[in-house]
Amino acid sequence: xxxxxxxxxxxxxxxxxxxxxxxxxxxxxxxxxxxxxxxxxxxxxxxxxxxxxxxxxxxxxxxxxxxxxxxxxxxxxxxxxxxxxxxxxxxxxxxxxxxxxxxxxxxxxxxxxxxxxxxxxxxxxxxxxxxxxxxxxxxxxxxxxxxxxxxxxxxxxx
Numbered sequence: 001x002x003x004x005x006x007x008x009x010x011x012x013x014x015x016x017x018x019x020x021x022x023x024x025x026x027x028x029x030x031x032x033x034x035x036x037x038x039x040x041x042x043x044x045x046x047x048x049x050x051x052x053x054x055x056x057x058x059x060x061x062x063x064x065x066x067x068x069x070x071x072x073x074x075x076x077x078x079x080x081x082x083x084x085x086x087x088x089x090x091x092x093x094x095x096x097x098x099x100x101x102x103x104x105x106x107x108x109x110x111x112x113x114x115x116x117x118x119x120x121x122x123x124x125x126x127x128x129x130x131x132x133x134x135x136x137x138x139x140x141x142x143x144x145x146x147x148x149x150x151x152x153x154x155x156x157x158x
Contacts, residue, residue, distance in 0.1 A: 010037050010078075011045055011093065029055070033096060043077065046092045055090045061136055062092065068134055072127030074147065074156050097156065102143035120146070127156065 011034040024031040029048035036043050048055040062076035069075050078093040101120060105112060112120075124146060131138055138145075147156045 011035070011043065011091070012037060013045070029090075034093075036093075042096050044094045044096045046094065048090045048092070049087055059090060059092060065131075065134065065136070068130070070127060070130040072123045072156055073130055097147035097149060099148050100144050101146040101148065104148065105143060 013032045013034045023033055023044075029046050031044050031046045034043050034045045035041070048058075059076075059079060062074075062079075065073060066076050074094050074097075076092055076094065080091050082089045082091065111117075124141075128138060128141070149156065
């Protein structure tokens with residue numbers, strides 16, 4: 001039986017040595033694409049500096065929600081911390097998503113087709129209702145925080 005790796009040993013960033021940098025930069029951290037050495041799959045790894053009340057709160061929400069998965073809410077696959085003399089970092093691992101609603105809308109340069117808008121809005125309502133049903137309010141809903149799944153048909157709030 002193979003020994004499972006954990007933390008920084010398990011996830012190797014795809015940009016190591018290539019200078020590609022983060023695929024997304026946010027207020028609280030950066031998101032990188034990585035290879036999960038246990039499964040050989042591709043994952044998204046969000047890195048946030050700690051201590052940060054926002055990072056700790058976000059981790060607590062995802063851990064609580066992991067007991068109640070929903071197709072329209074990002075699921076936390078794994079998490080770990082890395083501490084050094086200079087800083088402490090929180091890493092949260094998620095599925096890789098293809099993009100966000102902001103870039104889809106911007107790419108159309110016009111209104112989205114009505115059928116797409118209705119489908120995305122229904123998925124947004126479903127995800128937010130799920131969060132509210134578990135006592136969580138999403139404090140940063142925006143088109144950039146509504147991620148699209150692999151085929152562009154699944155919307156997930158992050």
